[in-house]
Ligand SMILES: Nc1ncnc2c1ncn2[C@@H]1O[C@H](COP(=O)(O)OP(=O)(O)O)[C@@H](O)[C@H]1O
């Protein structure tokens with residue numbers, strides 16, 4: 030069986046008026062089904078660009094210069110925007126750093142989750158969709174789903190909002206969840222709760238997770254493997270124990 034996702038020799042540049050910026054340089058790695066891969070590295074080293082390249086969410090000024098991306102053995106780097114949209118609504122889902130900007134302030138959260146459910150399961154009746162929304166709200170650990178779904182994002186704390194964003198992402202029943210610094214904007218206790226939630230969801234659903242963080246403690250807590258990026262290159266990738274064992278011997282690696 031091929032790896033779930035394979036990135037081969039990926040180079041991406043931004044063509045800005047002031048010149049070319051090489052954001053990714055010959056990055057290769059593969060993702061095993063069911064694992065949590067943490068991507069670490071300093072700000073600006075290319076973690077978000079790597080995720081966005083896989084999801085094809087880069088702005089027009091960014092171009093893939095070399096390389097291919099395969100999902101279940103099929104090359105998706107050549108997919109059209111329409112094909113990618115289908116993949117983003119089913120196989121891939123994403124959760125970004127700031128939950129408040131990911132939610133629409135003018136729509137109650139139930140409707141936002143419901144819209145994602147409708148896209149993935151258009152065959153569901155209104156009633157079925159509502160049941161699925163409440164199931165998702167419960168799955169991400171929010172109480173009183175019947176009342177919660179009628180509330181607006183402004184009624185929610187950062188941690189609760191991130192749970193809603195995760196519920197929207199899960200509505201797609203993704204095979205791979207891309208979580209780009211999903212806990213960075215939250216306080217430490219809430220961060221820990223969201224990490225626990227992701228671990229629990231992985232156990233329940235078996236989904237594969239790409240988890241971006243610049244926090245080694247967070248990577249050590251959640252990841253099966255850790256990839257370290259530096260200046261657009263994938264500098265090192267290893268099983269989590271091996272990664273941190275070597276880092277202790279070689280402190281300047283993180
Ligand atoms: N939309 C953009 N336009 C121009 N340059 C960008 C854009 N997004 C990212 N970059 C550049 O690409 C590099 C990698 O950025 P990014 O992947 O966002 O870093 P991080 O590891 O912090 O997520 C940085 O040098 C950044 O300035």
Ligand SMILES: [Mg+2]
Pocket residue numbers: 076077078209
């Ligand atoms: Mg980033």
